[in-house]
């Protein structure tokens with residue numbers, strides 16, 4: 001349970017807030033490159049409570065400008081995107097991607113007024129199909145973080161964006177709450193008992209379903225957490241046959257990056273960046289990638305279309321409202337609070353879907369949005385299975401407070417290489433002394449790519 005002050009400090013992200021100031025120290029992945037066309041229409045963006053306009057200029061560079069023209073405040077959404085800049089249609093002032101006013105045609109030709117005007121403009125960088133921006137205080141921003149999902153070639157990764165009507169901390173906490181998998185995401189055949197532990201099918205060690213089977217077998221894993229130089233490393237330990245433990249290792253990378261262990265040998269890896277749009281909305285950037293090979297056709301179809309008519313971790317192509325011009329106007333899903341995410345009580349009652357919700361992300365998002373825009377954590381009751389969330393909150397708050405108090409840069413800001421990590425899973429003997437040491441080669445990406453997962457003995 002948190003005090004109201006702690007909850008506000010963790011969740012409020014607008015300009016000048018404790019958490020907003022910390023998040024601004026990091027690069028934010030905020031758009032997909034493919035959605036911005038050179039000299040094409042500007043789009044509305046909202047980040048950390050600020051209304052902004054993104055546009056791609058003639059030469060290909062991306063600009064991210066304050067929405068309101070510094071002359072008299074008209075929206076640059078209507079701007080003419082032409083010849084390396086965005087021109088306000090009210091009186092013709094024009095701005096380049098750096099925020100310089102490069103033309104002021106309604107003032108006398110001899111005036112030097114335009115040289116005194118500098119508009120809000122955040123630097124942008126692109127890497128492998130994703131546009132990043134830096135809204136922090138440094139004139140020379142740091143390097144982009146070495147996040148593997150954004151460093152592999154584009155054929156090895158699939159990204160989507162959707163918007164959620166909740167604060168960014170709710171999905172972060174959901175990703176590290178490993179016990180919900182055994183409940184919320186269960187799919188059972190008609191007539192199966194509700195408990196997956198009673199399922200008859202037991203895959204042999206090394207078979208593709210073995211690790212997911214181990215995850216279902218023990219529904220109350222032991223949590224371990226460690227503070228690190230990038231955030232927190234969280235592991236869950238489940239009892240497994242033959243005197244072994246099944247470990248799932250989840251790095252949390254500040255300020256909002258999550259990684260999900262692979263759930264089987266050679267499977268793609270997945271995770272999210274949960275970028276705060278404002279206090280009550282989150283840009284959910286979901287990725288699926290493989291470190292060493294392109295995604296197969298089956299894998300691509302799975303992430304694009306979902307499975308068996310249900311949504312997967314990614315929103316499927318046709319699940320969005322018709323595009324609008326509001327911020328992220330193409331990315332608002334039709335499954336939402338107003339229709340209870342198409343909850344199907346009959347599907348729940350007949351055991352086909354434990355939750356009755358139609359697929360992975362609607363299950364997660366349905367729970368997280370049902371908590372309210374900003375969950376009031378003065379009312380919660382945390383158990384030992386919530387240890388991951390407790391450690392993440394503590395790490396975020398202490399990093400934000402250290403920045404506010406004496407300017408200490410938050411973890412990883414000055415050392416982008418610390419983010420080069422993978423989620424991992426392993427079956428280890430129960431006698432293993434340190435899971436951190438025993439799995440280090442799997443989660444730490446150094447030099448050559450190491451194998452995914454640890455095949456159990458066959």
Ligand code: FES
Nearest residue numbers: 069071072088091
């Ligand atoms: S308000 Fe933009 S040029 Fe006047």
Ligand SMILES: [Fe+2]
Nearest residue numbers: 174180185364
């Ligand atoms: Fe989930």
